[in-house]
Amino acid sequence: MHKEQTLHWGIIGLGKIAEKFATDMQKVSDSKIYAVASRTLEKAETFAKKHQATMAYGNYEELLSDPKIDAIYIATPHSLHKENTLMCLQNNIPVLCEKPLALNRFEVENMINAAKENNTLLMEALWTYFLPHYQKVLELLEQKHFGNILKLEADFGFKASLNPSGRVYNKTLGGGSLLDIGIYPIFSALTTLGIPKKTEAKATFFDNGADATCNMIFYYDKAIAHLKSTLVEKTNTEAIFTCQTGVIKINSRFHEPTTVTLKSNNGEEKTLDFNYNSIGYNFEIEHFNQLIRTNKKESPIMSFQKSTELIDLLDLIKAQIGLSYQ
Incomplete structure (x- = not known):
């Protein structure tokens, strides 16, 4: 090696x-x-x-x-x-x-x-998970910069070209909004609020059975998350954390290199710019390379437990909306 x-x-x-x-x-x-x-x-x-x-x-x-x-x-x-x-x-x-x-x-x-x-x-x-702006938001939330999270609103939507054989649309390839892009809003809830106490989900479907839109609500003891994915309309694709004394907003498109706006309830506002000079994949590559060089068999960040929790939530939502890939 x-x-x-x-x-x-x-x-x-x-x-x-x-x-x-x-x-x-x-x-x-x-x-x-x-x-x-x-x-x-x-x-x-x-x-x-x-x-x-x-x-x-x-x-x-x-x-x-x-x-x-x-x-x-x-x-x-x-x-x-x-x-x-x-x-x-x-x-x-x-x-x-x-x-x-x-x-x-x-x-x-x-x-x-x-x-x-x-x-x-x-x-x-x-x-x-490995993008500096997302790591910064996790740090701010962990430190309770604006107190506890009360509400998360996260969406991801774009108008897909509905090519029947294309990966995004083709159900036999695992297509549909939930697995392709809904995973990001769900991930944002999982990594900041944890596993929800209860979930609700509703979906609309394309003629081929792939989900076109999925609206989800995750309930926690003292917080709620409104999550959405759609392949039929362009959405803001933001993640907004409303906390006790202010709002942390990951600006569009929250899952890729972007900026973060902090707005306190007293009106103070500032935007953090991370001066990205790449598409953003280099950060996970660098992490993975380090794991190889140090002979690690599992990531401490995107761990097996995190992947299992994520797929469990995806499976739960699939069951609630009646989506099956079998």
Whole structure:
């Protein structure tokens, strides 16, 4: 393993997220995209040329057998995450798997068990957790900068182009608003308020059975969270924490690099700018690289417990709105 020198990454699945991930790898020292794999060699070669990858493979098995690979980023559709992750773990290759980790709790448990059995690092790539602005908000809330949270309002919505075979829309690929973007508002509640005492959810559906919009309410002892995801309209995509003596607002789009506005009840207001100069994927890459270099098998931030809690909430909401991927 190239612990002291450059870490060689492989990518499985070469869509839009993989493009962003590969672009931000340029910002990370001692780390490079070494090999990429797609179902067609032509696509892999085009991607490899664009992002200066050394090797391009027309199937995943060839990439997995390359001895120079130190880590693999999985950016395939949700429905393939489990299968692709298990392939890597069985080859003892550390895996950073795009969110959601899998389609349900059963699959997530299989993946975590495989990571433990093979003594190999696995982490869900929920990049928001590692962004400096989000870490700052977690710190402010932990310190009770404006007292306790009373209410969280978090949304994520855009008008998707409804391509029947596209990943976002295609139910057989795990498409729909909840798993694709609803995961972010749910994540914001889980990481700030914890596991809710009770949840309510309502959804609208596309003709193919994928959820178009999901509205959720999470109830806590002394707080409430109103959460929303939608693929049929553009929303503010903010996370607003109303606390006892002020409001902490993660400005649009809260899940990616942005600013944070603090407004106290006495009218004082300031905006924190984190001067981002990347798309934002470099922060989770740097964290994962550090885990590899220190021989860790689990992230202390995006831990197995956190991924399990997150998929449990997603499963609960799916049951409440009558959504099944079986």
